Amino acid sequence: MDIKQIQELIRFVAKSGVNEVAIEQEDFKITIKTNQGPTVVHATVPAAAPVYATPVAAPAEEAPAAPASAPAAPAADTSKYITIKSPMIGTFYRSAAPEKPLFVNVGDEIKPGDVLCIIEAMKLFNEIEAEVSGRIVKILVDNASPVEYDQPLFLVEPI
Template sequence: MDIKQIQDLIRFVAKSGVNEVAIEQNEFKITIKTNQAATYVNATVPTAPHPVAAAPVTETVAHIAAPAVAAADDNSNYVTIKSPMIGTFYRSASPDKPMMVNVGDEINSGTVLCIIEAMKLFNEIEAEISGRIVKILVDNASPVEYDQPLFLVEPK
Protein backbone atom coordinates (compact mmCIF):
# COMPACT_ATOMS: atom_id res chain seq x y z
CA MET A 1 0.00 0.00 0.00
CA ASP A 2 1.55 3.30 -1.04
CA ILE A 3 1.23 6.68 0.71
CA LYS A 4 -1.47 7.93 -1.70
CA GLN A 5 -3.68 4.91 -0.93
CA ILE A 6 -3.16 5.46 2.80
CA GLN A 7 -4.12 9.15 2.48
CA ASP A 8 -7.22 8.20 0.46
CA LEU A 9 -8.15 5.65 3.11
CA ILE A 10 -7.75 8.24 5.89
CA ARG A 11 -10.00 10.68 4.00
CA PHE A 12 -12.56 7.95 3.42
CA VAL A 13 -12.62 6.94 7.11
CA ALA A 14 -13.02 10.58 8.18
CA LYS A 15 -15.98 11.13 5.83
CA SER A 16 -17.72 7.79 6.29
CA GLY A 17 -18.47 8.02 10.02
CA VAL A 18 -16.68 4.74 10.71
CA ASN A 19 -14.80 4.88 14.02
CA GLU A 20 -11.98 2.46 13.20
CA VAL A 21 -10.60 0.59 10.19
CA ALA A 22 -7.86 -2.06 10.36
CA ILE A 23 -6.21 -3.60 7.31
CA GLU A 24 -3.64 -6.36 7.49
CA GLN A 25 -1.68 -7.80 4.58
CA ASN A 26 1.40 -10.05 4.56
CA GLU A 27 3.89 -7.85 6.44
CA PHE A 28 1.81 -4.67 6.43
CA LYS A 29 -0.75 -3.62 9.02
CA ILE A 30 -2.57 -0.29 9.39
CA THR A 31 -5.24 0.85 11.84
CA ILE A 32 -7.00 4.18 11.45
CA LYS A 33 -9.10 5.51 14.34
CA THR A 34 -11.22 8.66 14.54
CA ASN A 35 -12.61 10.60 17.50
CA GLN A 36 -16.20 10.18 16.31
CA ALA A 37 -18.85 8.23 18.18
CA ALA A 38 -18.46 4.54 17.52
CA THR A 39 -20.12 2.96 14.48
CA TYR A 40 -19.72 -0.78 14.30
CA VAL A 41 -19.18 -2.30 10.87
CA ASN A 42 -18.38 -5.92 10.10
CA ALA A 43 -17.13 -6.11 6.53
CA THR A 44 -14.95 -8.64 4.77
CA VAL A 45 -12.60 -6.99 2.32
CA PRO A 46 -11.09 -9.27 -0.32
CA THR A 47 -7.32 -9.49 -0.09
CA ALA A 48 -5.76 -8.11 -3.25
CA PRO A 49 -2.37 -6.57 -3.99
CA HIS A 50 -3.91 -3.11 -3.42
CA PRO A 51 -7.32 -3.50 -1.75
CA VAL A 52 -9.88 -0.77 -2.00
CA ALA A 53 -12.11 -0.89 1.08
CA ALA A 54 -14.39 1.98 0.04
CA ALA A 55 -17.19 0.04 -1.66
CA PRO A 56 -17.91 -2.68 0.94
CA VAL A 57 -17.59 -0.37 3.95
CA THR A 58 -19.74 2.41 2.45
CA GLU A 59 -22.48 -0.08 1.61
CA THR A 60 -22.43 -1.55 5.14
CA VAL A 61 -22.52 1.88 6.80
CA ALA A 62 -25.64 2.77 4.81
CA HIS A 63 -27.43 -0.30 6.20
CA ILE A 64 -26.43 0.56 9.78
CA ALA A 65 -27.59 4.18 9.59
CA ALA A 66 -31.21 3.34 8.72
CA PRO A 67 -32.03 1.30 11.89
CA ALA A 68 -30.37 3.95 14.05
CA VAL A 69 -32.80 6.58 12.76
CA ALA A 70 -35.77 4.31 13.45
CA ALA A 71 -34.56 3.70 17.02
CA ALA A 72 -34.29 7.45 17.63
CA ASP A 73 -37.98 7.87 16.73
CA ASP A 74 -39.02 5.36 19.43
CA ASN A 75 -37.41 7.58 22.09
CA SER A 76 -39.29 10.75 21.09
CA ASN A 77 -41.11 11.03 24.45
CA TYR A 78 -37.81 10.96 26.38
CA VAL A 79 -35.45 13.84 27.12
CA THR A 80 -31.82 13.29 26.17
CA ILE A 81 -29.16 14.61 28.55
CA LYS A 82 -26.06 15.42 26.52
CA SER A 83 -22.43 15.95 27.41
CA PRO A 84 -21.55 19.61 27.89
CA MET A 85 -17.87 18.91 27.13
CA ILE A 86 -15.26 16.55 25.74
CA GLY A 87 -13.72 14.20 28.29
CA THR A 88 -13.97 10.81 30.00
CA PHE A 89 -17.36 9.73 31.37
CA TYR A 90 -17.49 8.20 34.86
CA ARG A 91 -20.63 6.88 36.58
CA SER A 92 -19.10 7.06 40.09
CA ALA A 93 -16.74 9.37 41.96
CA SER A 94 -14.16 6.58 42.32
CA PRO A 95 -13.96 2.86 41.51
CA ASP A 96 -14.86 1.86 45.09
CA LYS A 97 -17.92 4.19 45.30
CA PRO A 98 -21.42 3.23 44.10
CA MET A 99 -22.78 4.47 40.77
CA MET A 100 -24.37 7.92 41.00
CA VAL A 101 -27.50 6.89 39.06
CA ASN A 102 -28.82 3.66 37.55
CA VAL A 103 -31.60 2.82 35.11
CA GLY A 104 -34.95 3.28 36.87
CA ASP A 105 -33.68 5.85 39.38
CA GLU A 106 -35.83 8.94 40.01
CA ILE A 107 -33.87 12.17 39.60
CA ASN A 108 -34.59 15.79 40.36
CA SER A 109 -33.19 18.97 38.92
CA GLY A 110 -29.68 19.34 40.39
CA THR A 111 -29.09 15.60 40.93
CA VAL A 112 -25.48 14.69 40.05
CA LEU A 113 -25.68 12.12 37.24
CA CYS A 114 -22.04 11.51 36.39
CA ILE A 115 -18.56 13.00 36.26
CA ILE A 116 -16.71 14.02 33.12
CA GLU A 117 -12.96 14.30 33.47
CA ALA A 118 -11.36 16.88 31.21
CA MET A 119 -7.67 17.76 31.53
CA LYS A 120 -7.43 16.25 35.03
CA LEU A 121 -10.46 18.26 36.22
CA PHE A 122 -13.48 16.27 37.40
CA ASN A 123 -16.73 18.02 36.43
CA GLU A 124 -20.00 16.92 38.03
CA ILE A 125 -22.83 16.82 35.50
CA GLU A 126 -26.19 17.67 37.07
CA ALA A 127 -29.70 17.00 35.80
CA GLU A 128 -31.62 20.00 34.54
CA ILE A 129 -34.96 18.18 34.68
CA SER A 130 -36.83 15.86 37.01
CA GLY A 131 -37.81 12.37 35.91
CA ARG A 132 -36.72 8.74 35.72
CA ILE A 133 -33.52 7.39 34.09
CA VAL A 134 -34.65 5.15 31.20
CA LYS A 135 -31.30 4.38 29.59
CA ILE A 136 -27.61 5.09 30.12
CA LEU A 137 -26.09 5.55 26.68
CA VAL A 138 -22.37 5.56 27.55
CA ASP A 139 -20.18 2.92 29.18
CA ASN A 140 -18.27 3.81 32.33
CA ALA A 141 -14.75 5.22 31.74
CA SER A 142 -15.49 5.88 28.05
CA PRO A 143 -14.46 8.98 26.13
CA VAL A 144 -17.32 11.33 25.23
CA GLU A 145 -17.63 14.17 22.76
CA TYR A 146 -19.32 17.54 23.17
CA ASP A 147 -23.12 17.20 22.78
CA GLN A 148 -22.96 13.36 22.83
CA PRO A 149 -26.11 11.81 24.36
CA LEU A 150 -25.42 10.38 27.84
CA PHE A 151 -28.82 9.55 29.36
CA LEU A 152 -32.44 9.15 28.31
CA VAL A 153 -34.86 10.50 30.91
CA GLU A 154 -38.62 10.11 31.12
CA PRO A 155 -39.73 13.52 32.41
CA LYS A 156 -42.20 13.79 35.33
Protein backbone atom coordinates (compact mmCIF):
# COMPACT_ATOMS: atom_id res chain seq x y z
CA MET A 1 0.00 0.00 0.00
CA ASP A 2 1.31 3.43 -0.86
CA ILE A 3 0.56 6.65 1.05
CA LYS A 4 -2.21 7.66 -1.39
CA GLN A 5 -4.05 4.36 -0.82
CA ILE A 6 -3.66 4.80 2.94
CA GLN A 7 -5.10 8.32 2.74
CA GLU A 8 -8.06 7.05 0.68
CA LEU A 9 -8.65 4.31 3.27
CA ILE A 10 -8.59 6.91 6.07
CA ARG A 11 -11.18 9.02 4.23
CA PHE A 12 -13.37 5.96 3.68
CA VAL A 13 -13.20 4.94 7.35
CA ALA A 14 -13.88 8.51 8.51
CA LYS A 15 -17.06 8.80 6.47
CA SER A 16 -18.30 5.24 7.05
CA GLY A 17 -18.77 5.69 10.79
CA VAL A 18 -16.95 2.52 11.85
CA ASN A 19 -14.69 2.67 14.90
CA GLU A 20 -11.87 0.37 13.78
CA VAL A 21 -10.55 -1.26 10.63
CA ALA A 22 -7.58 -3.63 10.46
CA ILE A 23 -6.04 -4.92 7.23
CA GLU A 24 -3.32 -7.56 7.18
CA GLN A 25 -1.42 -8.74 4.13
CA GLU A 26 1.72 -10.86 3.86
CA ASP A 27 4.15 -7.98 4.29
CA PHE A 28 1.89 -5.19 5.52
CA LYS A 29 -0.42 -4.50 8.46
CA ILE A 30 -2.54 -1.38 9.05
CA THR A 31 -5.04 -0.53 11.79
CA ILE A 32 -7.24 2.58 11.71
CA LYS A 33 -9.14 3.53 14.88
CA THR A 34 -11.60 6.40 15.37
CA ASN A 35 -13.32 7.62 18.54
CA GLN A 36 -15.41 10.61 17.47
CA GLY A 37 -12.14 12.52 17.57
CA PRO A 38 -9.07 12.48 15.38
CA THR A 39 -8.42 9.43 13.26
CA VAL A 40 -5.25 7.60 14.28
CA VAL A 41 -3.47 5.27 11.89
CA HIS A 42 -0.81 2.72 12.80
CA ALA A 43 0.85 0.94 9.89
CA THR A 44 3.66 -1.58 10.03
CA VAL A 45 5.81 -2.38 7.02
CA PRO A 46 8.89 -4.60 7.27
CA ALA A 47 12.07 -2.52 7.53
CA ALA A 48 10.07 0.67 7.98
CA ALA A 49 8.82 2.73 10.90
CA PRO A 50 5.08 2.98 11.69
CA VAL A 51 3.16 5.59 9.71
CA TYR A 52 1.11 8.09 11.70
CA ALA A 53 -1.41 10.08 9.75
CA THR A 54 -2.61 13.52 10.72
CA PRO A 55 -6.14 13.82 12.11
CA VAL A 56 -8.79 13.64 9.41
CA ALA A 57 -12.33 14.99 9.64
CA ALA A 58 -15.14 13.48 7.61
CA PRO A 59 -14.58 14.63 4.00
CA ALA A 60 -16.94 16.91 2.10
CA GLU A 61 -17.18 14.52 -0.82
CA GLU A 62 -20.08 12.17 -1.42
CA ALA A 63 -20.68 9.50 1.16
CA PRO A 64 -22.37 6.27 0.13
CA ALA A 65 -25.84 5.50 1.35
CA ALA A 66 -26.26 2.03 2.76
CA PRO A 67 -29.30 0.12 1.49
CA ALA A 68 -30.80 -2.55 3.71
CA SER A 69 -34.06 -4.36 4.29
CA ALA A 70 -36.78 -2.23 5.80
CA PRO A 71 -38.11 -3.21 9.23
CA ALA A 72 -41.74 -4.29 9.19
CA ALA A 73 -44.08 -1.70 10.68
CA PRO A 74 -47.18 -3.01 12.42
CA ALA A 75 -49.54 -0.67 10.52
CA ALA A 76 -48.20 -1.30 6.99
CA ASP A 77 -46.20 -3.95 5.16
CA THR A 78 -42.84 -2.33 4.39
CA SER A 79 -40.97 -5.59 3.71
CA LYS A 80 -41.01 -4.94 -0.03
CA TYR A 81 -39.19 -1.61 0.42
CA ILE A 82 -35.49 -0.81 0.70
CA THR A 83 -34.44 1.41 3.58
CA ILE A 84 -31.72 3.94 2.87
CA LYS A 85 -29.91 4.64 6.13
CA SER A 86 -27.63 7.41 7.32
CA PRO A 87 -23.94 6.60 6.86
CA MET A 88 -22.97 9.07 9.62
CA ILE A 89 -24.07 11.21 12.53
CA GLY A 90 -25.06 14.75 11.63
CA THR A 91 -27.88 17.07 10.60
CA PHE A 92 -30.18 15.97 7.75
CA TYR A 93 -31.03 18.51 5.02
CA ARG A 94 -33.38 17.90 2.08
CA SER A 95 -31.88 20.71 -0.05
CA ALA A 96 -28.51 22.40 -0.57
CA ALA A 97 -29.82 25.68 0.89
CA PRO A 98 -33.18 26.93 2.22
CA GLU A 99 -33.99 28.71 -1.07
CA LYS A 100 -32.85 25.78 -3.26
CA PRO A 101 -35.21 23.02 -4.50
CA LEU A 102 -35.48 19.75 -2.56
CA PHE A 103 -33.25 16.91 -3.79
CA VAL A 104 -36.09 14.35 -3.78
CA ASN A 105 -39.78 14.15 -2.92
CA VAL A 106 -42.15 11.25 -2.28
CA GLY A 107 -42.95 9.65 -5.64
CA ASP A 108 -39.67 10.67 -7.33
CA GLU A 109 -37.77 7.97 -9.21
CA ILE A 110 -34.12 7.64 -8.26
CA LYS A 111 -31.13 5.82 -9.71
CA PRO A 112 -27.65 5.11 -8.35
CA GLY A 113 -25.66 8.34 -8.04
CA ASP A 114 -28.67 10.64 -7.51
CA VAL A 115 -28.22 12.97 -4.53
CA LEU A 116 -30.94 12.27 -1.96
CA CYS A 117 -29.98 14.64 0.84
CA ILE A 118 -27.09 16.32 2.63
CA ILE A 119 -25.83 15.40 6.09
CA GLU A 120 -23.82 18.08 7.85
CA ALA A 121 -21.16 16.73 10.18
CA MET A 122 -18.61 18.97 11.87
CA LYS A 123 -19.28 21.90 9.46
CA LEU A 124 -18.80 19.61 6.43
CA PHE A 125 -21.72 19.01 4.08
CA ASN A 126 -21.81 15.42 2.77
CA GLU A 127 -24.05 14.60 -0.19
CA ILE A 128 -25.76 11.25 0.31
CA GLU A 129 -26.25 9.44 -3.00
CA ALA A 130 -28.60 6.61 -3.91
CA GLU A 131 -27.07 3.19 -4.41
CA VAL A 132 -30.33 1.66 -5.68
CA SER A 133 -32.92 2.38 -8.35
CA GLY A 134 -36.49 2.88 -7.28
CA ARG A 135 -39.24 5.26 -6.25
CA ILE A 136 -39.21 7.24 -3.00
CA VAL A 137 -42.15 5.97 -0.92
CA LYS A 138 -41.52 7.80 2.34
CA ILE A 139 -39.08 10.33 3.79
CA LEU A 140 -38.54 9.27 7.40
CA VAL A 141 -36.67 12.34 8.73
CA ASP A 142 -37.73 15.98 8.99
CA ASN A 143 -35.58 18.65 7.36
CA ALA A 144 -32.83 20.09 9.61
CA SER A 145 -33.22 17.21 12.10
CA PRO A 146 -30.29 15.46 13.78
CA VAL A 147 -29.68 11.89 12.59
CA GLU A 148 -27.70 9.01 14.03
CA TYR A 149 -25.47 6.52 12.26
CA ASP A 150 -27.56 3.80 10.55
CA GLN A 151 -30.84 5.70 11.14
CA PRO A 152 -33.41 5.07 8.38
CA LEU A 153 -33.81 8.12 6.11
CA PHE A 154 -35.87 6.96 3.13
CA LEU A 155 -38.09 4.06 2.09
CA VAL A 156 -37.61 3.14 -1.58
CA GLU A 157 -39.76 0.84 -3.70
CA PRO A 158 -37.42 -1.05 -6.08
CA ILE A 159 -38.17 -0.67 -9.77
